[in-house]
Amino acid sequence: MEQLAWSDALRTGIDVIDRQHRGLVDMVNATAIRLEADAALSADEVRLLLGYLKDYAEVHFGTEEALMALCGLPPGYAQDHHANHARFLAHVGDMVDDLSDDAVPDGRQLLAFLADWLIRHIQGEDQGLARRLRAAHPEGPGMHAEGAVGGGVGATGLTRQFADVLALGSATLHASEADVLEMITEGTAPTLVMALDASLLPATVLHANAAAGELFGSPAERLAGRASDALFGENQAQRLPVMMSEVLMHGAFEGEIDCVDAVGELHPVQARVTHLVLQGRMAILVVFVPQDLRSGSRKAGHPEEAVRDAAAEGREARGRSRATLAGRTVFSRHPLFGVLNRDELQILERSARLIRLRKGQVLFHKGDEPAGIYIVISGQVSLAASNSRGIEKVLDILDPPDVFAEVEVLTRRPAAVHAQSLSTSVVLLVPADAVRRVQASSPAFSEAVVAHLGRRVQRLTGEIEALTLHTAMERIIDHLLAHAQVNAHGVIEAQLPAQKQVIASYLNISPPTLSRAFQQLTDNGLITITRRYVTIPDRERLLRFRDGELAEDRV
DSSP: OOOOOOOGGGOOSBHHHHHHHHHHHHHHHHHHHHHHHOSSOOHHHHHHHHHHHHHHHHHHHHHHHHHHHHTTOOHHHHHHHHHHHHHHHHHHHHHHHHOOSSOOOOHHHHHHHHHHHHHHIIIIIIHHHHHHHHHHOTTOTTBOSSOOOOOSOHHHHTTSOHHHHHHHHHHHHHHTHHHHHHHHHHOSSOEEEEEEOTTSOEEEEEEEOHHHHHHHTSOHHHHTTOBHHHHHHHHHHHTHHHHHHHHHHHSEEEEEEEEEOTTSOEEEEEEEEEEEEETTEEEEEEEEOOHHHHHTOOOTTOHHHHHHHHHHHHHHHHHHHHHHHTTOSHHHHSTTTTTSOHHHHHHHHHHOEEEEEOTTOEEEOTTOOOSEEEEEEESOEEEEEEOTTOOEEEEEEEOTTOEESHHHHHHTOOOSSEEEESSSEEEEEEEHHHHHHHHHHOHHHHHHHHHHHHHHHHHHHHHHHHHHHSOHHHHHHHHHHHTEEEOTTSOEEEEOSSOHHHHHHHTTSOHHHHHHHHHHHHHTTSOEEETTEEEOSOHHHHHHHHHHGGGOOOO
């Protein structure tokens, strides 16, 4: 392929983002030069490339989401941007899963994907992001209009060995983390960077700016190393799993966080929490927006009074803002829990905890009593049944924010299936005792449970109908259309929810049958497939093809 030329058309006007983009352009060009010398990349070279992409995605996307938080962009816009980031990460994850000594992803296909994604990402999504960032904070750190972009491996670097180019690109990429910390230091909003522990919960402060020092009544340098419970109090610490669930699922949490002032009193302060990657480890960025900052009435030299004044104004605004704060946790978003009042929600929030699952890890087996209701926060979980001969049938494929084990918990019966993670995943466990406590005291929750189970019965009835009355091709097309949506480029696209053998089991067909059906749809120009992404050029034509299958079984 032709070399990608760095030009003004690719500049966003935000220095740190432009330097990160430039590094990826250099890497794409280095890969193209490497492929000119040899038609294929070795397994080791693909591992290096995918490692670079993983680092790039984590650092670059964390940088963009941190900038959105620092400049106060609307949550809805930030969530849409986060969804696009998650898609790229999932695509890279699929490539990593495909990598083995015997099966190496095709280098030219990988390069074509990267080049296409890079141009669309920069000229589309990130140019729009840059305009919003400049409008929200035109004089903010890292903003520039015309300056030259440093960093990257540069043209001379392309003649280096491929591994050297990627190593240099990774070093340059991680060096940009210092730019984010500089932006935080120069910012006027109180901001903390916090490390996460093994449970994905905020542990200690890594970095704080002067404004955060004023907010908490302690010099910024003394905040470093401070534990989360010392900053937020025990009650807030119990609710951190729910806050982090929102960050992991949607890219950010927006709402009140209880903060401990210099004299040990608790005060609710509005905050925005996003994820960030520093030195290869996930951290979080916490940007506080106390009311006195927005009114310009901060009392310099009296941080305790400033926090109290902010809390007083916050209490006055709480009634007005309650509607806007609603629906910003995994509980209040979900129809099963959204009917609960604040006290009932807190019972669940204070007892919930995050569980990290390895790919293939079994959460519970058939016959076990589940520990509670689980909410999928990231990744995928399958529910499957098996017989004594080891034959397995996938009954459901669960994505965020699906719940499972609720029937077993509410009816106090053992599990009829086993739950297994299909990828590296995170689930939120709501212990059975807490659920039953709310169930016993909340008529609204009981009504929501009945409605939820009713929807579940209707869904199962539809699945039984499809399995018994529809052909394999009909089930496959229906499955594609059920997962299809119009993407950011106006194209109808379906993301396959799992690997093909899992989908085949779910649809009650064999993997070869699914492959033949996809090939037939491709040959007829009805779909195009790129890994898990299925493009549907003409939905109505696909439906007409499906209806034509009613009279004949071609699969």
